[in-house]
Amino acid sequence: MGPIQERKHVHVTCAIIEKDDLVLAAQRSASMSLPLKWEFPGGKIDPDESCEECLQREIMEELGITVTISSALPSHTHCYTSFTVTLYPFICTIDKGEIVLHEHAAITWLAPEKLCELDWAEADLPVIETYLKDFVNPLSSR
Numbered sequence: 001m002g003p004i005q006e007r008k009h010v011h012v013t014c015a016i017i018e019k020d021d022l023v024l025a026a027q028r029s030a031s032m033s034l035p036l037k038w039e040f041p042g043g044k045i046d047p048d049e050s051c052e053e054c055l056q057r058e059i060m061e062e063l064g065i066t067v068t069i070s071s072a073l074p075s076h077t078h079c080y081t082s083f084t085v086t087l088y089p090f091i092c093t094i095d096k097g098e099i100v101l102h103e104h105a106a107i108t109w110l111a112p113e114k115l116c117e118l119d120w121a122e123a124d125l126p127v128i129e130t131y132l133k134d135f136v137n138p139l140s141s142r
């Protein structure tokens, strides 16, 4: 018998980018894992890199912009069938640059309450729920 395979667990930062009361969603390309699913742009944290450094690096690589981080959402772990992901989401605004898509198939700007109409990567659903409940409509649940 071979050694027990450890399940792959990736740690990923992602940016909830806000502009004029809208939020940016990005569609994964057909050739990526989770093809054509919608996500918040971002990616895997490199060794020796902070979440914030990772976010800026990934957002520059994917969209060609820098962002200003305004708050952090709680991290969220999700088990897909073939791997586990922990998402570290940050609410951001655009700091500098014009968006150019280097990896994604498409982006769209949506009102927060319309986010749930897209076909999201499953790990993002609880993140969107927390964002809507605690950051967009914090008073409505009191």
Ligand SMILES: Nc1nc2c([nH]c(=O)n2[C@@H]2O[C@H](COP(=O)(O)OP(=O)(O)OP(=O)(O)O)[C@@H](O)[C@H]2O)c(=O)[nH]1
Pocket (backbone or CB within 6 Å): 010, 012, 013, 014, 032, 033, 034, 038, 039, 040, 041, 042, 043, 044, 085, 087, 121, 122, 123, 124
């Ligand atoms: N950036 C980002 N990744 C997400 C989100 N939700 C989610 O499940 N993921 C998963 O987290 C991983 C992010 O890694 P990445 O963007 O650096 O990797 P990748 O797709 O180029 O590489 P991969 O093909 O090895 O998965 C992917 O497996 C992606 O499917 C999200 O909202 N944003």
